[in-house]
Amino acid sequence: MLSLFLSKRLRESKNHSGLFGFLSKASTIGVFLGVTVLIVALSVINGFEHQLKERLLSVVPHVSYQAPYDPIENWPAKVKLLEAQVGVISAAPEINLTAMIQHKGKLKAAQLKAIEPNKHQHVSSIGQYIKPFNLSQLSSEEILLGREIAEQLHVKEGDKVTILIANQHAKNALAAPKRVSFKVAGFISMGGEVDRNLAIVSLAKVQKALSLTENTVTGLRLAVDDVFNAHQIAMSAGRALPDLVYVQSWFRTQGSLYQDIQMVRTIVYLVVFLIIAVASFNIISSMVMEVKEKQADIAILKTMGTQDKTIFMTFAVQGLSYAMVGALFGLILGTAVALSITDLFSFWISLDGANPLQGIYFIEFLPSKLAIADIAIVLGATLIISVLSSVYPAWQATKIEPARVLGGG
Incomplete structure (x- = not known):
């Protein structure tokens, strides 16, 4: 004191x-x-x-497996197989392509993601950023565009756009790109790269354009219980797959x-x-x-x-x-x-x-x-x-x- x-x-x-x-x-x-x-x-x-x-990590894939050559057959069985692995919360099929979006003479390159809507909701929270639309209601004739893509192409809800898709699994490397039309159902408004580059459609129409069967895709995506251990889970779960795939975790895309x-x-x-x-x-x-x-x-x-x-x-x-x-x-x-x-x-x-x-x-x-x-x-x-x-x-x-x-x- x-x-x-x-x-x-x-x-x-x-x-x-x-x-x-x-x-x-x-x-x-x-x-x-x-x-x-x-x-x-x-x-x-x-x-x-x-x-x-x-x-960001609720939208980008925690883990993805992409087929470099032959597509992945019987995806429902592969999804169940992956979901049974340690650390995996859910799995979903997808087809990822680089495509050109055309509207009234204007073109914009985009990452086209073809998904199975009900399954995709369990591996991604992208639905939270889509307005004014519910992802689970996405039909085979509809497309969801990133907000900035829509602004650059001057696209409004209900407009028709044409997607030019190159088939990377086609035997003829010089084959002309497929042209597929979609109706704009909503816009992705998250911010950053997602708004500038992403377009989402359902699997069916893209599978048909690429001459794939209903149960054939080019990629599988996982949501894991520990995002900071995603790479180890990716390697461990990937060993269960009989297919030849590229293994990728979010550390490769967003780790920097x-x-x-x-x-x-x-x-x-x-x-x-x-x-x-x-x-x-x-x-x-x-x-x-x-x-x-x-x-x-x-x-x-x-x-x-x-x-x-x-x-x-x-x-x-x-x-x-x-x-x-x-x-x-x-x-x-x-x-x-x-x-x-x-x-x-x-x-x-x-x-x-x-x-x-x-x-x-x-x-x-x-x-x-x-x-x-x-x-x-x-x-x-x-x-x-x-x-x-x-x-x-x-x-x-x-x-x-x-x-x-x-x-x-």
Whole structure:
């Protein structure tokens, strides 16, 4: 209690001005800014990681098997076989092609995905982003287009489009592409590459165009229970298939994005902790100056019988208080900004008119997810750095000799 009282008196000292006062305030502001930036940055990174897992990975295949030569026969039996494997939630057939979409003289390249609608709903959440249409109602005469594809071709709901399909399994490599007509039933509005490139149809008409039977497809797709273990599950489950297939997990197509998020997280930790470390050096500087300034007071306290540990704790608490005040206000501001940054970003782009995320990332808004664990790590690291930076000045205060200071020697 005596240490806390003495520390409080030091903070209220009239001599708390000049260079010493500036350094103490700079250290507090440095910690404040560091904690604020770190909480906001980590929340945004968590938001991107959450959106990657819950949004993008709910649409892109966790695992896919593509036939390079001969198509996959009897897909219902193969689906049941894969669903019986460890780690597999569901499986579905599909045909993936690069096609050209034609409408009134305009052409647009797209990734054409032919699916079995009822099965596809168990391996993908793409239905959540299709408007105004229910994926399970997709007929063999209908097509779903990415929003940006429709905008580029000036296509509206109910319009007819023609799909030009090349048969990669055809014996004649120079065969002319097949032309298949579809009615536009709805639009995919998810954001990013999906809106720009994806078109969805049901299997039947594409199978007929490619001269495939009803139970023949060129690919199988899995949803797995652990997306971050998808590659291992893909290799394990794939051994059950008798067909020759290419094995692909989301790590091959989207893994670089996930690695970029983790790399940015590491860089943010490093940079902002360096900011806090610099602020801690200011704490050391201000505390050393304070010890020098308060030599006479310390000497008097010692002659009155104050123990070294009390003096040590007085200055340790003093240095710690500089950091903790900054950390507390940084926590409050950082949390407030992290919780509202999505709305702030939306307001900013409404004023500016340009969205820097549009066409670059898989989302067009700035996500945020505040994690208690991150706050605990930030405050814990700040506390440790602050304690370490207060030890040396406090230890120096205990080494002051009253006789030398008061005696003028």
